[in-house]
Amino acid sequence: MILTSLLLLAIGYLLGSTPSGYLAGRWLKGIDLRECGSGSTGATNVLRNVGKGPALVVFLVDVGKGTLAVLLARSFGLNDWLQVLAGLAALAGHIWPLWLGWKGGKAVATGLGMLLGLAWPVGLACFGLFMATISLSRIVSLSSVVAAISLPALMVISGSSSAYVVVSLVASLMVLWRHRSxxxxxLAGTEPTIGQKS
Known part of the structure; x- marks a missing residue:
């Protein structure tokens, strides 16, 4: 079981490391997203520098990475804590990908995927908050921050296990740390809205 757990954690990290945004930029525009816009390889930077269609595909792939890491761990009978670690491994892989010199995305989509795998009602509630905020502000980063801050409270309200509450705190802090700029x-009023270059 220890070897199985370690293997699934490694698989979770490798799933998260799949550089979907980077590949979209390279294949479709011949650009390195790490040198464009925000420097992130996530769907928002793909939207700004590659296009809407590729951004949607990257978003769905990144969500799938987080969900698959958790569901794989669950399918092998791992407990809540190990499922959480598999999800966090996917988040770590997305933020610090092996293939891109440890510089990846901000883990919002992959974090959503992890939440959908662990506790889908909480994941959907976070996504709802994200969409409500973005419809009002048209600022992706603000929407991500609002969802991240709300996550631990939603997990507690849902009555989830202590493992899920802990991971919600860790995931929230990871997302906020990646959004510090x-x-x-x-706060300075200079963050671009959808349609503006960062």
Whole structure:
């Protein structure tokens, strides 16, 4: 079981490391997203520099990475804590991908995927908050920050296990840390809206 757990954690990390946004930029525009816009390889930077269709595909792939890591762990009978670790491994892989010199995305979509795998009602509630905020503000980073801050409270309200509550706190902090430059721009009033270049 120890070897199985370690293998599934490694698989979770490798899933998260799949550089979907980077590949979209390279294949479709011949650009390195790490040198464009925000420097992130996530769906938002793909939207701004490659296009809407590729951004949607990247978003769905990144969500799938987080969900698949959790569901694989569950299918092998791993407990809640190990399922959580598999999801966090996918998040870590997305943020610090092996293939891209440890510089990846901000883990919002992959974090959503992890939540959908662990506790789908909480995942959908977070996505709802994200969409409501983006419809009002048209600022992706603000929507991500609102969803991240709300996550631990939603997990507690849902009555989820202590493992899920802990992972919600960790995932929230990871997302907020990755958005620290965005938060500075939000406070300064200089964060771009959808359709603007960052």
């Amino acid at each position: 965005n938060i500075e721009r939000l």
